[in-house]
Amino acid sequence: MTVLGREFYARDPKVVAKQLLNKVLVRGGRSARIVEVEAYCGPIDAGSHAFRGQTSRNATMFGPGGGLYVYFTYGMHWCANAVCGDVDEGLAVLLRAAAPLTGLDELRSARGPAAKRDRDLCSGPAKLCQAFGLDRAFDGADLVTGDRGVTIIDDGRKPPRRPGNSVRIGLSAGAEHPWRWYVEGDPNVSALRLRKE
DNA sequence: ACCGGGATGTTCT
DNA sequence: GAACATCCCGGTG
Numbered sequence: 001m002t003v004l005g006r007e008f009y010a011r012d013p014k015v016v017a018k019q020l021l022n023k024v025l026v027r028g029g030r031s032a033r034i035v036e037v038e039a040y041c042g043p044i045d046a047g048s049h050a051f052r053g054q055t056s057r058n059a060t061m062f063g064p065g066g067g068l069y070v071y072f073t074y075g076m077h078w079c080a081n082a083v084c085g086d087v088d089e090g091l092a093v094l095l096r097a098a099a100p101l102t103g104l105d106e107l108r109s110a111r112g113p114a115a116k117r118d119r120d121l122c123s124g125p126a127k128l129c130q131a132f133g134l135d136r137a138f139d140g141a142d143l144v145t146g147d148r149g150v151t152i153i154d155d156g157r158k159p160p161r162r163p164g165n166s167v168r169i170g171l172s173a174g175a176e177h178p179w180r181w182y183v184e185g186d187p188n189v190s191a192l193r194l195r196k197e
Numbered sequence: 198a199c200c201g202g203g204a205t206g207t208t209c210t
Numbered sequence: 211g212a213a214c215a216t217c218c219c220g221g222t223g
Contacts, residue, residue, distance in 0.1 A: 074206085125215070
């Protein structure tokens with residue numbers, strides 16, 4: 001039961017992404033096992049918010065690894081990333097889905113009536129944020145120090161030896177990169193929808 | 198089950 | 211003014 005340290009995040013996000021599978025996101029009494037992630041690789045990645053350089057929106061991505069980058073999208077949703085690498089690199093891993101472990105009542109009440117089954121609580125990046133109450137107020141929090149009460153821990157379960165892999169979901173630019181990984185067979189992994197052209 | 202469309206507002210062109 | 215790292219609901223098979 002150890003909190004992931006700075007050195008865990010200070011690497012290539014494609015490596016960090018795979019290593020984050022089966023780690024546990026914690027906020028207070030709420031916790032869930034991470035089962036689906038995507039890597040976003042800065043200036044070389046047309047699908048990344050960091051592709052066109054630093055702005056006020058994505059500033060957290062350019063901070064040190066271990067930061068929590070929370071952004072607003074589609075007019076109503078929040079998504080959370082673990083920042084990777086070093087200062088000014090603009091690298092991150094999007095937390096896409098998780099398997100609820102503890103604090104189920106809190107997760108349910110935060111998600112509302114649309115979440116009928118436990119697998120509806122955290123089976124998508126915006127659902128996960130809603131379930132954990134992550135919004136603008138958490139952008140820039142430090143996962144390493146547990147700043148603002150959010151952290152990621154290792155409870156001893158190893159990442160899958162052979163994770164599922166695909167292109168990333170919902171992108172137009174950068175859609176060719178196969179930088180999504182997930183725990184094969186987990187019911188909380190979000191549905192793979194192909195983007196209409 | 199698998200589609201299609203609407204909600205909703207910030208960000209960048 | 212368009213795009214957007216999404217979700218939910220109501221149609222149809």
